[in-house]
């Protein structure tokens with residue numbers, strides 16, 4: 124029988140003060156987790172309302188103005204409050220020092236500060252909803268964003284503040300990875316999740332300042348009437364898109380790279396096999412991080428960008444397919460002849476492989492100049508984006524949540540309910556978004572409030588899918604929260620994994636390890652040792 | 660760790676500071692002087708180049724990057740590299756915004772010529788498919 128450790132990071136100190144002033148990376152990770160869960164709920168409700176409105180052409184439950192605000196809020200909340208901090212700030216914070224065999228991150232106070240900045244940014248963003256909402260879409264394109272009467276300034280200021288939170292986390296991780304690895308852990312003995320977080324942190328530090336500059340320039344033009352993007356004042360509206368996408372394309376890799384890191388962990392653990400092509404996976408993360416800075420113009424093929432620039436950006440965009448493909452093939456090769464166990468985290472990893480591949484390959488359609496002219500700004504883009512971000516990052520995030528959940532709380536969730544919820548999410552997701560590929564190829568533009576009758580059946584099917592999806596998440600929320608207090612005790616290493624964080628008790632002690640850990644084997648040496656599973 | 664960090668302290672002679680400050684002054688004068696000469700697009704390039712040299716002098720000597728660990732220089736150069744990527748790729752667009760490739764240009768101009776030389780017929784003006792079909796080929 125497994126027993127809970129007597130003292131651990133959750134009960135060593137008690138009371139709300141011990142949480143709000145904590146410097147423990149695990150607790151800060153949990154604080155972030157609550158933050159992003161709340162954001163996911165809010166963003167999800169907006170999404171459900173948008174889908175509900177689109178059930179029939181014309182008005183169902185809101186007017187067009189409200190609809191514009193709702194899809195903008197769905198996008199802005201999901202991107203800036205949920206998906207960017209989701210894996211690095213919540214799971215990364217909790218796991219990274221443990222995986223490295225360290226006591227904490229390099230700068231614990233900076234870590235806590237980043238959470239407070241996140242909260243302040245979120246409050247400013249919420250204030251913008253009170254102050255009239257935003258209806259520009261999450262991309263804040265000029266000239267509309269400089270002329271609309273909605274509270275663009277408050278929302279962009281919120282995103283600006285959130286950027287600092289992201290930079291602080293990235294900076295902290297870079298220093299921690301360089302300086303605080305356990306004795307014996309060389310760069311190539313680090314778990315691949317760390318490589319993913321490292322590549323992500325570089326992008327966070329390098330690209331996020333540009334978002335800050337962009338949003339400040341936007342605010343300057345709106346408030347001080349300085350001509351930067353408005354041609355009437357000598358500006359260039361396409362320049363805004365250059366600025367915006369120089370951050371926001373790398374930002375989609377801030378979202379996906381740590382997810383890919385999680386997938387590497389899950390596939391190796393649940394196949395009980397040495398990861399295939401360790402170095403290739405590690406370096407492909409860095410390659411993706413670097414190439415991501417060279418492709419932003421693929422969002423601008425029909426913006427009036429010059430033909431020469433479009434050709435260069437299109438060509439470079441295809442290059443992203445190489446490191447992404449390397450990763451997918453390596454994961455599949457890892458599973459080959461492995462002892463595969465279909466535990467909940469692995470189910471999400473398999474969903475990731477399937478959905479991310481569809482998302483990635485449809486990106487090639489959009490990166491091709493001629494097809495993009497037809498598909499640009501249609502539901503095809505919406506579907507592609509959701510396949511990559513939700514089918515990719517969110518699936519990886521859910522896989523990671525289920526994987527590290529017993530480490531966080533010491534208790535296991537109910538696997539039968541987890542299977543049901545996974546099935547509903549997988550089916551609901553494909554119902555919602557595969558339909559949108561078809562809608563897009565048939566010419567349904569994105570972000571429209573109203574549409575022609577011929578699109579109605581597909582729109583309705585997509586909305587039904589969103590209900591299945593919502594039900595899946597509801598079930599998940601119930602069984603996860605139930606398990607925190609009442610789940611069966613999971614033991615130190617419920618999945619039989621070789622990485623460092625499973626060597627300590629679950630939940631871990633405040634200092635992560637009882638004695639300083641020393642690396643005796645690589646993170647994926649399943650060919651030499653098969654660790655015992657403490658829960659089955 | 661502390662003792663190691665201390666050994667990296669480096670005190671520069673005052674002479675060096677004054678020389679660098681002098682160089683910065685001279686470069687400022689050069690920037691202003693060049694702005695009076697019309698070099699077309701190269702004016703901006705020259706100004707940015709001189710500014711970059713000045714910034715490097717400040718970073719190297721005033722901020723001691725020259726005497727620091729090499730990794731700090733690498734990090735600094737990375738930031739400049741990404742800025743360079745941003746500017747140069749944006750200029751791929753801005754400098755060739757209106758350019759049209761010859762094949763595309765031919766078909767557009769060809770069409771225009773035919774419309775110009777056709778006698779005006781109000782019935783078919785602009786809406787008659789037979790007029791445009793043969794011109795659609797590049």
Ligand SMILES: [Cu+2]
Pocket residue numbers: 371372375418419421422
């Ligand atoms: Cu992109």
